[in-house]
Amino acid sequence: MLRGLDIRDMLIIDRLDLVFQPGLNVLTGETGAGKSILLDSLGFVLGWRGRAELVRAGADQGEVVATFDIAPDHPARGVLREAGLPEEDELILRRVNAADGRKTAWVNDRRCSGEVLRRLSETLVELHGQHDDRGLLNPKGHRDLLDTYGDLGGLRDAVRAAWRDVAARRKSLAAAEEALQKVRAEEDFLRHAVAELDRLDPQPGEEAELDTRRRLMQSGERIREDISRAAEALGVEGAEGSAANALRWLEGVAEKAEGRLDEPITAIVRALVELDEAASGVSRCLEALSFNPLDLEEAEERLFAIRALARKHDVLPDDLGAFAEGVRRQIAALEQGDADLKALGAAVIDAEATYATAAEALSAARQTAAGALDRAVTAELAPLKMERAVFETRLTAADAGPSGQDEVTFSVATNPGAPAGPLAKIASGGELSRFLLALKVCLTGTESGLTLIFDEIDRGVGGATADAVGRRLAQLATGGQVLVVTHSPQVAAKAAHHWRVEKRVENEQTLSTVRPMQGDDRVDEIARMLSGEHITPEARAAAEALMGG
Structure with missing residues (x-):
């Protein structure tokens, strides 16, 4: 208030x-x-x-x-x-x-x-x-006024919720269609990519291993000659043979040396063990450096193929396997896409049917409320000396939306048989x-x-x-x-x-x-409104009669 x-x-x-x-x-x-x-x-x-x-x-x-x-x-x-x-x-x-x-x-x-x-x-x-363009003369508000009059808030809320569900399901369907269309546009590329990846089958860590092998084979020829010389120097024709001869000679005279050769003999034995280990390690290295020239070529080809695929798909070489798995999922989604679209389409149809049922119930309730409002307004028009006027709440079909599928307009005809039309255009002041x-x-x-x-x-x-x-x-x-x-x-x-x-x-x-x-002032004011500037006793009496009525 x-x-x-x-x-x-x-x-x-x-x-x-x-x-x-x-x-x-x-x-x-x-x-x-x-x-x-x-x-x-x-x-x-x-x-x-x-x-x-x-x-x-x-x-x-x-x-x-x-x-x-x-x-x-x-x-x-x-x-x-x-x-x-x-x-x-x-x-x-x-x-x-x-x-x-x-x-x-x-x-x-x-x-x-x-x-x-x-x-x-x-x-x-x-x-x-x-000039009531904010209220009853504005047709944009007539639907809300009718819904309020008919206490249709519950039905309108159900329609609004059903419309939100329709919109959400349509959005999901559109997104799935767009995603599927995008995958389909790349289908040839995806299938080619996964076939290429499957043929190569790169493994995590393989690129680093191949790179190490390649560098080792490339350097093998350059260092093999020196390693071979070292192997000869350590072997029976070299240090190992000389140490063995020295050990044999010393052991032959040890008894006559009164124990003075025990420690040297022990040291030579230890040296022979170390020389043997060193010779074995050098031999293993020589074996590792022994390779077929084709092995180097094959290692280089695979290494370069892995790196080329990684650059092509803009991933790290070790991530090619995970990338291939992602491509396989896209292809699987493509193959599943039609079934998914069918299910999403069915969900849209179900939601639209639910909305239609709710909207039809609201429309029917609006028709009932419109009839009640028309009767109520008609009853009010008679005391206002407009008993021959006709008031009608018109419902027309509208595009489906959150408020239903009806347009509501208050129309009037000032006399029976006269054309009806919008309230603001038909009625005089x-x-x-x-x-x-x-x-x-x-x-x-x-x-x-x-x-x-x-x-x-x-x-x-x-x-x-x-x-x-x-x-x-x-x-x-x-x-x-x-x-x-x-x-x-x-x-x-x-x-x-x-x-x-x-x-x-x-x-x-x-x-x-x-x-x-108040009091006499109010009587005089109403009398002035009745008679004009000069207030007569008759005007005062009429004013009092009006106030008393």
Whole structure:
């Protein structure tokens, strides 16, 4: 509920403090007195796009503060939480417009953007009038209004969940098709690559081993001659033979040397063992260096083939085996691809069938709700002196989507047999006002927490029709809050709270102010609305009669 509106230096308002109440609140006053400025100021603090220049002439800046009371379950709290703003029972919106056009906004003393204000406004205030393009006259919102009226949230959620499932399964199918198409485009290359890898069959570590063998064979010829000489020098014709002869000679005379040759003989024995080991090692090396020239050629060919494949596939030689395994998996996926696509396609069909069932159930429920809404609006039109008018909620087929497969449009025919059409195009000003009011009376029962504002919705009607409009507005305000800007005395007479907007001139400057109307002042104001500038006793009596009715 809107509790207060404080305006400073906006257009022709220098300072204005308004305190609103639950129920039907009415603003009256002569044309040009500034009633629309109040709505412009409220729209400004709510972030609505309106006039570009709002600051009062001569002022440095204009400011508007709007105070709302919000219940614990009010939807505005969700907007506050999402925006990271303080969440309290009292919601204070403040917005400043500098003379240079800069605008700054606060919510509960925290800076915020105009977008946050606009999102909050959708949960706080709803404006209806001759140019109601934000509300009931906007066909884009008719489907949501019908769903809310028919309490179809559960069915709509089921449709939305089914649509998400369809979208996810279609995405999976498209991704699989794209991946399979990509693999198919490379199929010849993949099959050739795996055949080439299978023929070569490179093993981890083989490249390093081949490189070592190749270098060893390349150097073998150069070192073999010296190793052979060393083998001869160590053998029986060399050091081993000489040591053996020396050992034989010494052992032959050892007994006569009184033990002096024992240690030398032992040392020679050890030397012979070491020489034998050295000779054996040199022999093994010579055997290793003995190779067929074809072996070198074959080792080089395989080494170069492994390195060429590694460069071709941009992997390390030791990773060729893992790369080959990956290629085999791609080929296997290709061979399995058609079966996978078939399964994914079947899943899409199942999801689409589930969606179709949910969407059809929602469409049927919408048809039922549309009929109920049509009957309810028709019942409301009769007291508004439009008993011959026809209201129809039309459902037409639309592309499937998260909200179902229906377009919803509110259409009217002002008289039986007359062509029906969109609400905004068919109804005249006075008829449009009454259609909007009847529709809003039917829809408001499903809403909570909104302050409804009607800007001269009674324009073009008078007499008994205006009286019926006033009664419906008062009914609409029961248990809530309705603000009405009106020129109709019949509507003003039904108000629970009444203000008059006036203009005055101070220091050659036109200013607007608002006065609460109570007691005799209110009787005089309604009498003025009935008779004009000169209030007669008859006008006062008529005003009292209206107020008493």
